[in-house]
Amino acid sequence: MTDASTPYSRARRHALLAGLALATTGCAPLRTSGPLPQERVRATAPFPMPDISVPDFSASRRFPITDFGADQGDQQKTSAAIAQAIAAAHAAGSGVVVVPQGVWPTACIHLKSNVNLHVAKGATLLFSERPQDYLPAVMTSWEGLGCYNYSPLVYAFECSNVAITGEGTLKARLDVWRAWYARPKPHMDALVALYHMAAKGVPVAERRMATGEANLRPHFVQFNRCRNVLVEDVRIIDSPFWVLHPYLCRDVVIRRVQVRAHGHNNDGVDPEMSQNVLVENCVFDQGDDAISVKSGRDQDAWRINVPSRNIIMRNCRVKNGHQLMAIGSELSGGVENVLVENCHFDNAGSGARSTINNILFVKTNERRGGYVKNIHVSNVSATRIAGGVLSVETDVLYQWRDLVPTYERRLTPIEGLHVSNVTVGEAAFVCRIQGEAGMPVKDVSLRGVAVAKVLESPVKTENVQGFIHAA
Template sequence: KALKKLYTLASTDVPVKERQMAEGENNLRPHLIHLNRCRNVMLKDFSIRQSPFWTIHIYMCDGGLARGLDVKATGHNNDGIDLEMTRNFLVEKCTFEQGDDAVVIKSGRNRDAWRLNTPTENIVVRNCIVKKGHVLLGIGSEISGGIRNVYMHDCRVDGEVMRLFYVKTNHRRGAFVENIYMENVEAGHAGRIMEIDPEVLYQWRSLVPTYVERLTRIRGLHMRNIKAKSAKAVYELKGDSRLNPAFVEIENVTVDSVSDFIGRITNVDSVFVNNITVLKQPSKK
């Protein structure tokens, strides 16, 4: 009820100051750490144990560093670190054990993000470890301000994730995703090594209507030098036929065992797949 109310207020241009949700029985969960419109942020060498919602939310910040953090928050929606409408940020030598995605790049939802028009850009993530989580690198699904120039390298998944590299949006988001790079990553198990999904709506699909329809332009996704012990699939790339994603590169991926399928491509242009090694192939059904 509270989520539907807040979404409706945001979707009908009610001013932010009039969206009063800290009253009555709304009971919306707060972020544990939320930094809003800061410059030159430093988060260094501390531990977090559990969180009511997203664990670390860096919002509309310019310049920053998260180094040596030990984050364990395994409840519902417990992302590790969310960088949203933020630029020039480095995440390194952190350990994540999450109930949701580990490292998440976002840029706002729908009308508010179109109004603010602040892309997330120039992000580096390196030398991090994920012990548990849904996704190693998540792009979206709040993506409406645009995301570009993200580089993740030399990270490791010790346990299991649903996806290593996941771009998720829907027909309400708009904006763009471009120049996203992942390389030199090792993992235990992943449901998908790489996935693009243009229709991730979660509970919003039936909870609220589509007020405005805008498609997301996705171009320039690069993944190389990946090793995993097992996966359900190496890649599943899905696009909206009205605006196909394009220029996806997958190179030098080794998976010891794949259970379902190697790769599927639907409505995606210019996909370059090179040197995919699967030691144990899925059985033909």
């Protein structure tokens, strides 16, 4: 018989007591008798911005992973302990799963509703580099196309009231993912196959990408079809793919988070087909865009038909990256009501390349459709940028131009791009807009934009209607 004081016995007791409490009147642990309290976060914007509700775990019971057998020298035991602690917290109605000080090796972590994964100060969750540790495959996406692929390192599917908090670190080991950055031919062949399956409406359940040498790298953190999401105070280092990916989510707050990831496709935050999102007081040191707002790709997104809407980035510092704020190119569901304010790029990143391209970059192509409207950038400063304050390109296809055909041509209406009170030390240009002759970009304004040194022609516009550039 196992001694009742062992961690595994305590884990079983936690689960048993939680289950009994749920079934017994008057014996429920905290938060089973009513809904989890909510914090309502307000943000003002030049568009109607609803309050955002995120979970308040301050009175919830705590579930240390050490009570469930976590072992800093054993990934298998630690992974199992985290899963058991999450299950117990969920069964209790709500709970805080605590990762204490130390380095804890783990495979993928799957969150549940009403659970806060709290990585304490001095704690590091060190994620395995082995692809087999992220199987079985889960319903996810890859560059805007739905599929079954390797599990994100941290994954929440159809959850409500879910959080990652604490002053600790989530770090990805890159031993294998770094090799996958190269995107060899078998990988590109897999992406071509996925493109054709999506265009032809093959069910997502049949798009199995975690096979052979497809090598579709997983996201670091994906909240998939979730509501009331909070990510707070943690530091995230390195990533196989996109770092923070709210996908088909509603009510998301990401605050005081530090991200340093310089691998391929290492965007900081990618809100996709998500609504009511606030990213504030964060620091980004990226190998790709700091924030890239997306809304799905081509036929897949047209079928889902959910726009990204009401997204605010404020009080953030960007040390390195491709763009401070990108829109697209996966924007087929539409993007509207975006605000960037009080943000600064200071050219102080840890990567070899420490110059951002553009402050606001809108990119699309003839296959995307969707729309972009009501985008605002205000009170932003930068030291030196390789591109400009505003750039719009409507023919961005990268390698896809020759890899796959255009099944259906749909242009992207773009209107209402407003930039004000921006100061830059040096830039290649101030504004460059390449619109489509058949669908001009409309209603663009730049007010109070000052660039001390401009290396090329300051303003170039093509197929634009309603352009204002005022001091």
